[in-house]
Amino acid sequence: MTDLIAESLETSEDTQKGKFLTFLLGNEAYAIEIKFVIEMIGMQPITKVPELPEYVRGIINLRGKIVPVMDVRLRFKKEFKEYNDRTCIIVVDVDDILLGLIVDNISEVISIPDEEIVPPPEINKCAENKYIKGIGKVGSNVKLILDCKKLMNEKDIEAVTQERQL
Amino acid sequence: MSDIFGNDPMLDMFIFETAQLIEQLEQSIIEIERVNCYTEDSINEIFRIMHTIKSSSAMMHYENISLIAHTIEDLFYFLREENPENIDCLKLTDIVLEGADFIKHETDKIVEGRKSDGDGSELINSIRDYLSELKLNNPQADDEEGKRPSKNEDAGNILEDCSNQISSMDFPNQNYKAVVYFEEGCQMENVRAFLVINNLKEIAENISYVPEDIIDNDDSIEIIKNNGFLISFKSDRSYKEIHEFLSHNVVFLKELELYEIKLGGYRQLVADNQDSKEPQFFSTRQSIISVNVHKLDKLMDLVGELVISEAMVLKNPDLNNLVLNNFQKSARQLQKITGELQDAVMSIRMVPLSATFQRMNRIVRDMSKKLEKEVRLELIGEETEVDKNIIDHISDPLMHLIRNSIDHGIEKSEERKAKNKPEFGTITLEAKNTGGDVLIIVKDDGRGLNKESILSKARKNGLVGKTERELTDKEIYSLILMAGFSTKEEVTEYSGRGVGMDVVNKNIDAIGGTVSIDSIEGEGTEITLKIPLTLAIIDSMTIKTGESLFSVPITSIRESFKARNEDIIIDSEGNEMIMIRGQCYAAVRLYELYKINTEVKNITDGIMLMVENNGDALCIFADEIIGEQEVVIKALPGYIRNLKKVRGLSGCTLLGDGSISLILDVGDLTASLKEGRMKI
Numbered sequence: 001m002t003d004l005i006a007e008s009l010e011t012s013e014d015t016q017k018g019k020f021l022t023f024l025l026g027n028e029a030y031a032i033e034i035k036f037v038i039e040m041i042g043m044q045p046i047t048k049v050p051e052l053p054e055y056v057r058g059i060i061n062l063r064g065k066i067v068p069v070m071d072v073r074l075r076f077k078k079e080f081k082e083y084n085d086r087t088c089i090i091v092v093d094v095d096d097i098l099l100g101l102i103v104d105n106i107s108e109v110i111s112i113p114d115e116e117i118v119p120p121p122e123i124n125k126c127a128e129n130k131y132i133k134g135i136g137k138v139g140s141n142v143k144l145i146l147d148c149k150k151l152m153n154e155k156d157i158e159a160v161t162q163e164r165q166l
Numbered sequence: 167m168s169d170i171f172g173n174d175p176m177l178d179m180f181i182f183e184t185a186q187l188i189e190q191l192e193q194s195i196i197e198i199e200r201v202n203c204y205t206e207d208s209i210n211e212i213f214r215i216m217h218t219i220k221s222s223s224a225m226m227h228y229e230n231i232s233l234i235a236h237t238i239e240d241l242f243y244f245l246r247e248e249n250p251e252n253i254d255c256l257k258l259t260d261i262v263l264e265g266a267d268f269i270k271h272e273t274d275k276i277v278e279g280r281k282s283d284g285d286g287s288e289l290i291n292s293i294r295d296y297l298s299e300l301k302l303n304n305p306q307a308d309d310e311e312g313k314r315p316s317k318n319e320d321a322g323n324i325l326e327d328c329s330n331q332i333s334s335m336d337f338p339n340q341n342y343k344a345v346v347y348f349e350e351g352c353q354m355e356n357v358r359a360f361l362v363i364n365n366l367k368e369i370a371e372n373i374s375y376v377p378e379d380i381i382d383n384d385d386s387i388e389i390i391k392n393n394g395f396l397i398s399f400k401s402d403r404s405y406k407e408i409h410e411f412l413s414h415n416v417v418f419l420k421e422l423e424l425y426e427i428k429l430g431g432y433r434q435l436v437a438d439n440q441d442s443k444e445p446q447f448f449s450t451r452q453s454i455i456s457v458n459v460h461k462l463d464k465l466m467d468l469v470g471e472l473v474i475s476e477a478m479v480l481k482n483p484d485l486n487n488l489v490l491n492n493f494q495k496s497a498r499q500l501q502k503i504t505g506e507l508q509d510a511v512m513s514i515r516m517v518p519l520s521a522t523f524q525r526m527n528r529i530v531r532d533m534s535k536k537l538e539k540e541v542r543l544e545l546i547g548e549e550t551e552v553d554k555n556i557i558d559h560i561s562d563p564l565m566h567l568i569r570n571s572i573d574h575g576i577e578k579s580e581e582r583k584a585k586n587k588p589e590f591g592t593i594t595l596e597a598k599n600t601g602g603d604v605l606i607i608v609k610d611d612g613r614g615l616n617k618e619s620i621l622s623k624a625r626k627n628g629l630v631g632k633t634e635r636e637l638t639d640k641e642i643y644s645l646i647l648m649a650g651f652s653t654k655e656e657v658t659e660y661s662g663r664g665v666g667m668d669v670v671n672k673n674i675d676a677i678g679g680t681v682s683i684d685s686i687e688g689e690g691t692e693i694t695l696k697i698p699l700t701l702a703i704i705d706s707m708t709i710k711t712g713e714s715l716f717s718v719p720i721t722s723i724r725e726s727f728k729a730r731n732e733d734i735i736i737d738s739e740g741n742e743m744i745m746i747r748g749q750c751y752a753a754v755r756l757y758e759l760y761k762i763n764t765e766v767k768n769i770t771d772g773i774m775l776m777v778e779n780n781g782d783a784l785c786i787f788a789d790e791i792i793g794e795q796e797v798v799i800k801a802l803p804g805y806i807r808n809l810k811k812v813r814g815l816s817g818c819t820l821l822g823d824g825s826i827s828l829i830l831d832v833g834d835l836t837a838s839l840k841e842g843r844m845k846i
Contacts, residue, residue, distance in 0.1 A: 066818055
């Protein structure tokens, strides 16, 4: 019985393995594993929720489900860019918690085999580095592979200190 | 590990059933004690309950539970079969309740995912002692008991049932029951048993036998091997004739026990029962299916969404300025149906309070015995229904209230006599519906609350804020709800730690209810819990600040009004206050509190909403009021909850046009502001 389940899980994971959804933030190309992605939608009216860090823009109504949205630009301390018709929300599901990621625009779904992925350098000052799981080489380009779990779970230092001050 | 347990439907069922049976058991025991006699019916019921628990726990491999149940079952088997005289009701009740407690405790352990490792041997021994004592006192019964193998209860149960049936049908004939043992190793016991029945049909009628499914069920072989084959039947032949008939016709017969059932004894017994006050057994059994609460929650969510999307369709901006007669007609029909659907779903979640109330009987019984006070519990309106979530929250508070009433309120009998009160104290537990709320009233006719001693105690603990003369009676009484308050000088098993009333207050508060206390010294105390009917859907007022929408529960709104500039007072630190009818309230500008951009900053342009929670009131300044509507409460998404606790918000909701409104938690808001966790 358990074998069966494990098997079916494996096969569904197999078809998704090595597939990444790529998107742009400014000039940088990022990628997230396709297994986390629930859907992609255009920009939605956002309801602000007070007292949250700036990068959490608020919540949206996704067909009756309430989903928080995070501006990935702001999360990576890049400057805010006005939303336009290219702006997209990628809804991801990590361990049954839903989150919408606001990105500049979505490019495509690509396959990156494991051997083309290299770990990020150990020494790096860049703030977003800790959310990068690896760097994938696709032809002559590189894609920064995001670690969704960390993006979601790691409490932003700023938010924590803010909380203490209050 | 515990997860795996939690998901096992068999175990779930076992726990659920056992809990229900134990509850049923307690209920009948309490009932029995009230009339102080064990009737045939009640003995049968307890026997049945114990039998079920025994078998199901044995099936789940909980040997300790099974053993206890088995021992009690033995005891009741004896009671039922032999009808011994001079039973010590109190002792018996104690034993059964102790056993029930043990089983309850063990199942609790299982629920928590721990191992059920309680040792019931001491209890078992005491039950056995009691049983042998009973047997000694009823020697003639003992003889017969000795003859019978002790494993026969299963069969005895059914045998007894059918003999009961026969007795009630008032047959003139003598009736028999027989136990047939086949020789060991004769094999195919079930087929042989079937032959016996066939043969017996020549001379007897109304034959019933155990195990029943002898041919279809192979397990029956084992049962017949171990327990013998039990038959009961009606025949007009004499005892001797039947004995001979059976001895001759049964092949491989090893042993035959044949009993005559005399009807006279039973009739006598029935008559006795009618003399003594017949206890009223309320039939609480209904045709019920048990459904996982999560499924109901899901259904509730879906209906909530349906209501929202209905509004989205019917109030669609595309429809504006169109004349659509037929559409409007159909729309009204749709609205009616969704409304009914919503009501139906809500009613599914409604559970009567009776189970919770009945549980209090047990507490009253135990405590009044221990404290040597005579207390009666009266239940009124136990059929009142409230949401399942709420039931879970009020069981503890009720227990504390009842305990308090017995321990502090009700006096000992001598003291009561001296005061010209009836010897036994009465606690009334009443539930009633009033619109959107349920009132649960706990009333006792004890000594009441002493204002002076409450005040002096409060002074000692520094709990009084205002000057004492300003306190109303109700405010004084409500001091006892505070943590660390107990007028009792010493801590006893039941009360005195000053935690109980605090628990009451916190629990009731958590479900949006309120507690109020009234008392007349020397005559009694009345504590009223006001509880909302349901948690999932609330009536709310939606207000707007800038682009943001907020919903405030109607229950916490006192009034709304336009403020004038001259009403506003600003203190040295820049805090704003507002004077209304001589009272001063803090004024909170929502846009400042939550840093929202808005055009409306002048106090005269917007609207003031006075909200209140537990006597703490404050005024909220918002741009405008959108309107009143019923909203379905949804929790904030998991990501935000993990990130941080947003103060003053209890959740969010979807409005008719699909926009999201945040639900203000007035209790949290006032508390946060008071404790300075939040700055205006």
